[in-house]
Every structure is written in C-alpha cells, then in structure tokens.
Amino acid sequence: MNHYDLVVIGSGPAGRRGAIQAAKLGKRVLVVEKGTRVGGVSVHTGTIPSKTLRETALNLTGWRERGFYGRSYRVKQEISAEDLRRRLLITLDHEVEVLEHQFARNRVHHIRGKATFIDRDTIEIEKEDGETMRVGAQSVLLAVGTRPFRPDSIPFDGKQILDSDDLLDITEIPRSLIVIGAGVIGIEYATIFSALDTAVTVVEPRSTMLDFIDKEIVEDFSYQLRDRNMKLLFGQKAEKVEKDPAGRCRVTLDNGRAISADMVLYAAGRMGATDSLNLSSCGLEADSRGRIKVNPETFQTDVPGIYAAGDVVGFPSLASTSMEQGRIAARHAVGAPASDPPQYFPYGIYAVPEISTCGLTEEEVKARGIPYECGIARFRETSRGHIMGLDNGMLKMIFSLKTRRLLGVHIVGEGATELIHIGQAVLNLKGTVDYFVENTFNYPTLAEAYKISGLDAWNRMGELHQHVAAAQ
Incomplete structure (x- = not known):
C-alpha cells in the first residue's frame, strides 16, 4: 500500500x-x-x-x-x-x-x-x-x-426539466424559461438566457434575492432585469412542476397561479x-x-x-x-506556517449585468452603529461609459465619518468583477476617501467611477469631516 x-x-x-x-x-x-x-x-x-x-x-x-x-x-x-x-x-x-x-x-x-x-x-x-x-x-x-440539490418532488428529465448541470447539455435554446430559485446560480443563468432573448420568469419563495448584497445594488439590478421584461416572482413558492398535454412545462405556485414555459431550471440550492x-x-x-x-x-x-x-x-x-x-x-x-487571509475578499456574481462587492454593506454598517457616508457614481457619468454605450451601471462606496476609511465597495454593471479589485486593495490597506479624491485614474476608463464616487462622498461629508485628516 x-x-x-x-x-x-x-x-x-x-x-x-x-x-x-x-x-x-x-x-x-x-x-x-x-x-x-x-x-x-x-x-x-x-x-x-x-x-x-x-x-x-x-x-x-x-x-x-x-x-x-x-x-x-x-x-x-x-x-x-x-x-x-x-x-x-x-x-x-x-x-x-x-x-x-x-x-x-x-x-x-x-x-x-x-x-x-x-x-x-x-x-x-x-x-x-x-x-x-x-x-x-x-x-x-x-x-x-x-x-x-434535486428534490424528489421535481420530475427531472434532463431535457425540459433540468438542474444546472443538465443545462450545459441542452440541444436547443428555449423560447421561454422558468428558473426556480433566485440564488447566485439561478440568477446567473436566468440573465444569460434573457440576453439570448429567451423569455425568462424567476420564481423565489423569499421576498428578496441576494440578501448578502447591498440592498441599493440589488434594487438597481432588479430594475435592469425588469426593464428588459424579465419576470421576478418573489414571495411565491413553486408547489408543483409537471408537463402539460402540449409538452410544455407547467409550474403551479403556492398561491394557485400556474405559469408555463418551454423549459424549467431548478436551481434552489446545492x-x-x-x-x-x-x-x-x-x-x-x-x-x-x-x-x-x-x-x-x-x-x-x-x-x-x-x-x-x-x-x-x-x-x-x-x-x-x-x-x-x-x-x-x-x-x-503538512506542518508549514500559514498566514491568515486578508480580511476582505471580493464576491462576484457573473450575471448580466455583473455584480461584485467587497467589505460591508450599508445595512451592515447601520447595524453596527457606524456613522457613515456614501458616494455613488453612474457608469454613464464616465467618458468610457459613453464610448461603450452604457446606460446602466453604478459604483457605490461607503466611508466612515469618524476615520474616513473605506468600509465597503459595491458595483453593478459591465466589468464589475474586474473593477472591484481597486476597492479591495484600498479596503485591505485601510485606505480613506482621500485616496480616491487625490489619485489619478486612466482616462477614459470605467475605473474613473471610483474618483466620481469618492468626490461624491467627500462632498457629502461636509467641511468638518473633510478636514479631519489635516487636524489629526
């Protein structure tokens, strides 16, 4: 042996x-x-x-x-x-x-x-x-x-009623799709198929989705999805999944409503x-x-x-x-020394549009009782955004009023999972709003949104908080 x-x-x-x-x-x-x-x-x-x-x-x-x-x-x-x-x-x-x-x-x-x-x-x-x-x-x-996760109550067939593994082997792009579960996997696939012009309906028993993401970011994301005619059915549970006589998939919800589509993706957990x-x-x-x-x-x-x-x-x-x-x-x-990982790591959701976040959400900052201020930048405010034809996308940063330190950065929009690493570095290096105000970013880039957001927060902090660093 x-x-x-x-x-x-x-x-x-x-x-x-x-x-x-x-x-x-x-x-x-x-x-x-x-x-x-x-x-x-x-x-x-x-x-x-x-x-x-x-x-x-x-x-x-x-x-x-x-x-x-x-x-x-x-x-x-x-x-x-x-x-x-x-x-x-x-x-x-x-x-x-x-x-x-x-x-x-x-x-x-x-x-x-x-x-x-x-x-x-x-x-x-x-x-x-x-x-x-x-x-x-x-x-x-x-x-x-x-x-x-494949519950016995769902009649998976690998062709029309699928889990996320089965989805990779489909032979035809459906004209309509019902996604059960608004977690990361469900939302990623729902938005990808929506981009392929599939009519998508998302069913989620909770009243919200992606609860670990900053609420303002989720609201902006949800608006973008609904704006392109995706249906988001929150607070409604899928009670039964079956095929109707015409060969389409039918999902009956706990409120008695029935919806149908060419295909059903069950993505409620792993x-x-x-x-x-x-x-x-x-x-x-x-x-x-x-x-x-x-x-x-x-x-x-x-x-x-x-x-x-x-x-x-x-x-x-x-x-x-x-x-x-x-x-x-x-x-x-194997007995080798291992250093602790950095405090903050980025979380990426590769939906359409992307979402990426690092640090504390505004809800977490409130719960901790930290006096704070936020800065917002819309991608359409940047020259690069105009060049790319972006109508949507935003970057949000949260700063402590007491220390001026960055507490969290949250992005929804094109390139979010790439842009997040600038905020991640500043978070782990304990940087402040002054970094974004005083730093130079390549022009034109979406990264300029960091400067816009930083200036927005700096302006909102008021004169007293703007000069805290100088006084210290």
Whole structure:
C-alpha cells in the first residue's frame, strides 16, 4: 500500500491549489478525482462553463453594442445551442490541459476513481475499470465540492426539466424559461438566457434575492432585469412542476397561479458531495446538506489530520476563496506556517449585468452603529461609459465619518468583477476617501467611477469631516 503525506479528494479549485501547495513544499501528494477529467465542478459544470456561456451569449448577441445600435442588433442572427457548446468545449479542454500540466510539473500524482474512507489513515479507491486499491494518508484534504440539490418532488428529465448541470447539455435554446430559485446560480443563468432573448420568469419563495448584497445594488439590478421584461416572482413558492398535454412545462405556485414555459431550471440550492465517502468510518459527520464543519482558520475538521475546503464547507462557495482555503489547509496539514487571509475578499456574481462587492454593506454598517457616508457614481457619468454605450451601471462606496476609511465597495454593471479589485486593495490597506479624491485614474476608463464616487462622498461629508485628516 502506497503512503502519502497528503491525499486530496477532489481536483476543483480547493483540491488543486492544496495539492500543488503541498507538493511545492516537497511532500508526496495524491489527488483522487472521480470525474472523467481533472478540474472538478468548477471546470466542468460550474464556474468555467457558466462564465464561458455568459461570454459567448454576450458576444454572439451583440449585447454590449445594443446601447448604440438598438435592442434588435445581433452579431449572429440565428444562435444555436451548438454555438454555445463549441466555445465551451474549447475552453474546458484548455483548462484541463493547464491543470494536468501543473500536476505533472509539480509531481502531483492523480488517479481517476471514487475514494472511500476505510479508517482515519486509509482510503480505498475504486477505479473506473472496477479495480480497487488502498492508500495510506498522513493527512487528508476533502475538496469534493457540491452537486445540485434535486428534490424528489421535481420530475427531472434532463431535457425540459433540468438542474444546472443538465443545462450545459441542452440541444436547443428555449423560447421561454422558468428558473426556480433566485440564488447566485439561478440568477446567473436566468440573465444569460434573457440576453439570448429567451423569455425568462424567476420564481423565489423569499421576498428578496441576494440578501448578502447591498440592498441599493440589488434594487438597481432588479430594475435592469425588469426593464428588459424579465419576470421576478418573489414571495411565491413553486408547489408543483409537471408537463402539460402540449409538452410544455407547467409550474403551479403556492398561491394557485400556474405559469408555463418551454423549459424549467431548478436551481434552489446545492448539496455537498460527501455521501459516498463513508465519513462515519473516520469519525466525521456531514450536515443535512452534505456540508462539513471546519475550523475557519485552519480548515481542519473535528478529526485531527482531516481537512475540508471549498464549497463543501459552505459560504462563500467561491472558486477564488476555495483556492485560498485549499492552500491554507494544505500548509497546515503538512506542518508549514500559514498566514491568515486578508480580511476582505471580493464576491462576484457573473450575471448580466455583473455584480461584485467587497467589505460591508450599508445595512451592515447601520447595524453596527457606524456613522457613515456614501458616494455613488453612474457608469454613464464616465467618458468610457459613453464610448461603450452604457446606460446602466453604478459604483457605490461607503466611508466612515469618524476615520474616513473605506468600509465597503459595491458595483453593478459591465466589468464589475474586474473593477472591484481597486476597492479591495484600498479596503485591505485601510485606505480613506482621500485616496480616491487625490489619485489619478486612466482616462477614459470605467475605473474613473471610483474618483466620481469618492468626490461624491467627500462632498457629502461636509467641511468638518473633510478636514479631519489635516487636524489629526
């Protein structure tokens, strides 16, 4: 039986980053991946596919140029599911090739197969040909990710009633789509298909969506969606999903209302992919959604030597944070020092339009009783926004009146997930409103919105607060 310093189960963002980090420290590392290719959910059904689909949709529809040429403008008149899939396969092949090269370059061993705990130190691997083998592990990193939650009450068929994994294999773009669930995944796909001119209805039992995002940003985002004729049915629960005699999908809501569409996407939650690990044999237990509890500083589970990172440990479930979690867990697992991650990390939602946020929301600032002021910039106020034909998009910053420090930055609009990193850097470096007022930004760029927003806040602070820094 082969023995390894670290056995990593799963090759998504957390798994691959953890494995490569341990290998760079000279440790013997094995990665076990049950999928047909390395990369995990992130590469094959999650992060990369959805973002590739988004980019393809925006390019082929000419979405970004409609501000100039009108809503009827399209780069390709007839867009097929095959058009979307062609670019997706090219992107996925590249991602897998890069990852396999990283494993080879860093001498990380990897095996295709399903891993199961025999005990704390022993893992059995069932290969695709049915052969089994066992390996010993000094430490284990669980990076198995999640899969779509599929309740028994939903008659999934992989063709018209789908989960987010099934959606990548559709053969035809629907004329109408009902999305059940207004979480990140549901909203991303809903807006992508809306950009493809599919009539989209979103059903959400809660009265709001994206509650962790600043309310003002969500309100602006919701306005943009409704402005392009998306239906947002909040406070209404999908009680029944079925097919009608005509072959269309019908969703009955808890208020008795029935709505129909060509296709239904069920995107109400995900489950940790832990049910096949036999966790009880090593003293672990997952919660009702298959997630594993960890120490948030080291990512060690309740069992010494066993770690978990990525989506399987719950919020924030981002590829970016999962990578850092995997790196920190691996360093701790092999006895190497690991520094704490920065206090603030960016959150990106790749909808159409994008949303990105970092730091405190206005609601959180109010709850903490911090005296504050906000600055707002609209993308249409920038020259770059005019050049790009942007009618929408905004950047909001929140500053402490007492210290003048930036508390949070929130963006909705084109390029939000790229622009956020300027605010992230200022947040983690404890910068103040003065940075944005006094700094020079490239002209013309959307980044100028930071200066506009900073000046807006500075003006609203009043003369007393403007000269606090000088007095100190």
